[in-house]
Amino acid sequence: MIDCVISNVLIFDGVAALSAEKNAVWISNGRIVKVASSAEITSSEKVIDGQGATLMPGLIDAHFHCNSPAVDITVADKLVPSHMAQYARMYLEDMLMRGFTTLRDAGGADMGLVRARNEGLIQGPRLYVSGKALSQSGGHGDFRGEVLLCGCDSYSGSLTCVVDGPDSIRVNVRNLLRTGVHQVKLFVSGGVLSPMDPIWMDQYTDGEITAAVEEAARWRTYVMAHSLTDNASRRCAALGVRSIEHGLGITPETASFIAERETFLVPTLGTPHWLLEGVVPVPPASIEKLKTVGHAGAIAVENCARAGVRIGFGTDLLGTLHGREAYELVLRSQVSGSLETLRSATSVNADLMNLGGQVGTIVSGAYADLLLLDGDPLTDISILTTPQKTIKLIMLEGKIITNRLETRPVT
Numbered sequence: 001m002i003d004c005v006i007s008n009v010l011i012f013d014g015v016a017a018l019s020a021e022k023n024a025v026w027i028s029n030g031r032i033v034k035v036a037s038s039a040e041i042t043s044s045e046k047v048i049d050g051q052g053a054t055l056m057p058g059l060i061d062a063h064f065h066c067n068s069p070a071v072d073i074t075v076a077d078k079l080v081p082s083h084m085a086q087y088a089r090m091y092l093e094d095m096l097m098r099g100f101t102t103l104r105d106a107g108g109a110d111m112g113l114v115r116a117r118n119e120g121l122i123q124g125p126r127l128y129v130s131g132k133a134l135s136q137s138g139g140h141g142d143f144r145g146e147v148l149l150c151g152c153d154s155y156s157g158s159l160t161c162v163v164d165g166p167d168s169i170r171v172n173v174r175n176l177l178r179t180g181v182h183q184v185k186l187f188v189s190g191g192v193l194s195p196m197d198p199i200w201m202d203q204y205t206d207g208e209i210t211a212a213v214e215e216a217a218r219w220r221t222y223v224m225a226h227s228l229t230d231n232a233s234r235r236c237a238a239l240g241v242r243s244i245e246h247g248l249g250i251t252p253e254t255a256s257f258i259a260e261r262e263t264f265l266v267p268t269l270g271t272p273h274w275l276l277e278g279v280v281p282v283p284p285a286s287i288e289k290l291k292t293v294g295h296a297g298a299i300a301v302e303n304c305a306r307a308g309v310r311i312g313f314g315t316d317l318l319g320t321l322h323g324r325e326a327y328e329l330v331l332r333s334q335v336s337g338s339l340e341t342l343r344s345a346t347s348v349n350a351d352l353m354n355l356g357g358q359v360g361t362i363v364s365g366a367y368a369d370l371l372l373l374d375g376d377p378l379t380d381i382s383i384l385t386t387p388q389k390t391i392k393l394i395m396l397e398g399k400i401i402t403n404r405l406e407t408r409p410v411t
């Protein structure tokens with residue numbers, strides 16, 4: 001039985017704008033069952049008149065952090081889990097209202113949030129979690145600072161934990177997967193916000209990365225890896241990591257290798273941009289690191305696009321930077337154009353997450369995760385930055401979350 005038909009719309013299906021004859025979408029049981037002409041609507045079907053607006057798949061953010069009350073990651077570490085869960089709930093609810101219907105958490109969120117969402121205790125996008133991201137001692141996920149407590153001292157924070165050696169990594173990845181995480185996250189280069197590690201540093205040995213990749217593959221899933229250098233990104237591709245996160249400064253040669261290995265890139269241009277602008281204060285050491293980053297993100301996107309790398313979309317926002325997610329779309333479009341950026345945030349991200357045909361697309365069989373936009377995002381992507389004004393309808397699995405369409409009198 002058809003639950004409803006959204007008619008009288010222009011459709012961007014996650015890859016391209018459809019021809020004007022395909023202007024209606026039939027929905028049943030949370031899924032899209034037909035995309036065709038409004039002329040095929042029967043008198044018994046419930047119709048939502050889209051009033052000529054653009055219908056597109058709900059957005060996907062492949063690099064989100066639910067556990068991120070502040071840019072300073074040590075703040076998260078001081079919160080008890082029930083307190084942290086309230087931040088996560090708020091961020092999830094907000095993301096859905098911004099038009100994001102699927103998120104991949106890049107470190108921190110666990111299955112508790114997924115279950116709470118699936119049981120209807122909290123309202124939010126479909127969520128794919130990594131649990132705590134794994135870091136070597138002294139790596140990007142090690143927030144112990146410079147005090148050496150004792151030889152057996154270790155670290156397990158809100159977003160990350162320290163694990164060294166291939167055998168320990170195997171055990172940790174197996175345990176993460178036992179708890180139900182969807183993918184595994186590693187840090188394979190230095191980072192900006194961590195206190196001790198230089199940004200250029202290679203992290204984890206080949207054997208350690210391979211151990212994680214093998215264990216993830218046994219569960220038919222994959223590894224995503226934080227990488228801020230050309231060499232670290234090359235190592236990701238060589239060692240079977242599926243998704244290179246941030247991927248700064250990738251050269252044309254490495255881009256070709258990444259394309260050959262069919263590894264994805266998930267750039268995140270906004271965070272370094274806004275931190276350098278001073279939107280949120282960060283320690284002087286991080287500012288020095290940020291200066292070395294410069295435009296390395298945009299250059300990597302350009303080189304990877306030229307080489308044919310599949311480029312996804314992620315935001316990586318923390319603390320008060322949340323709320324700027326759609327501005328990442330605008331920044332990306334300045335490098336990639338609107339069409340490629342929207343593909344990244346829908347169909348490419350879906351493929352990256354092994355969800356092709358299920359989300360990020362408007363096709364028979366996909367979840368009815370849909371946005372109805374006042375305006376055309378292919379010509380002006382910035383309309384997604386004002387969701388309260390421009391997103392007329394948000395639908396998640398066939399359920400209407402928000403409806404700002406003016407109801408017309410029945411004629």
Ligand SMILES: [Zn+2]
Binds near residue numbers: 065106316
């Ligand atoms: Zn991140």
